[in-house]
Amino acid sequence: METFRQGDKDVRWYVMADDDTVLMVDSLVEVLAKYDHTKSYYVGSNSESVKSNFDFSFDMAFGGAGYDLSYPLAEALSTKLDGCLLSAHPQTxxxxxxxxxxxxxxxxxxxxxxxxxxxxxxxxxxQFCLLQQIICYHRQSNWSLSISWGYSAYIYENIIPRSI
Incomplete structure (x- = not known):
């Protein structure tokens, strides 16, 4: 989020990866071009490590191989990140x-x-993170962001629970 907060307005994507990761830049650009960078997207892939996938779920993108955030998603998260990630909350x-x-x-x-x-x-x-979940809302987009166990993130394009 520090990179986003520097204020560059002509950025389409924020690409995050560990320092020991090799990025295939041409392929990455081609894949990201398939998505509308003016909408909120989180793009990533499973780990190449079967053990990591087993430990952290086969259903989500994570880890040092990297992930990509579109500008609007980075913008939405930039003011909420400290307040909605599980690691920033006292755990019960x-x-x-x-x-x-x-x-x-x-x-x-x-x-x-x-x-x-x-x-x-x-x-x-x-067991200390078991069944922990934080839900944040981005009311301008009518979205909910659910973060579970500190690494599993889902974006719902509605408010959960729905307002009555």
Whole structure:
């Protein structure tokens, strides 16, 4: 966000990658050209490490290989980043789960026992961030930004929960 805050107005994309990453610039430019840089986009890919994908989810772009933010998304996040990322918030650890035998499974595609076993695998990895979620709103665009476990980010093109 420091780069965005420098005030360059002719920027279309912010490309972030670790210092040990090699970028294929021509390919990157070709891929980004497929997106409308005047709209909010987060573009990235899974890690080349199967273990990292397994540990952090196969469904999201993350890590040192890099990701790209369009100018409007960087602009929207620039004033909210410190206030909405999980790492910037005091964490309220998940301490207990009452009536586990009567609630619906946490993972809907599993039965209760399988769901509890899956949850306990996550507990072994990082119980202090387990079930943590922060939701921020960008009211001008009517968007919600959900950040879970400190690295999983989703943008919803509506306010969640919807205002009544």
């Amino acid at each position: 650890p998940f301490l207990s789960l009452h009536h586990i035998d009567t609630i619906d499974p946490i993972f809907p595609s599993m039965d209760r026992s399988e769901s509890i076993n899956r949850l306990m695998k996550a507990v072994k990895i990082d």
